[in-house]
Amino acid sequence: MGRVVVGLTVTVAVAACAVAAVIVGKRVKSRRKWKKVANVLKELEEGCDTSVGRLRQVVDAMAVEMHAGLASEGGSKLKMLLTYVDNLPNG
Numbered sequence: 147m148g149r150v151v152v153g154l155t156v157t158v159a160v161a162a163c164a165v166a167a168v169i170v171g172k173r174v175k176s177r178r179k180w181k182k183v184a185n186v187l188k189e190l191e192e193g194c195d196t197s198v199g200r201l202r203q204v205v206d207a208m209a210v211e212m213h214a215g216l217a218s219e220g221g222s223k224l225k226m227l228l229t230y231v232d233n234l235p236n237g
Contacts, residue, residue, distance in 0.1 A: 208224075215222030 211222045211224045215224045
């Protein structure tokens with residue numbers, strides 16, 4: 147009976163090790179995939195990076211175009227309608 151218990155214990159230990167190896171393998175593959183995703187996102191972020199100076203240039207150019215569009219008909223590439231708001235919505 148002692149040999150049966152030892153054999154059963156060894157069998158259970160081997161099965162537990164096999165299950166643990168499968169789980170660890172899946173986690174490692176999952177981490178590799180996440181690293182790939184993180185690298186792609188980092189490359190995208192770097193590719194879309196715009197300096198503050200460039201953003202200020204865009205803001206200034208838009209402000210100039212808006213003022214020109216409101217100043218005269220056809221004075222800007224932006225289509226502007228001169229409207230007056232005399233009160234704010236309350237609901």
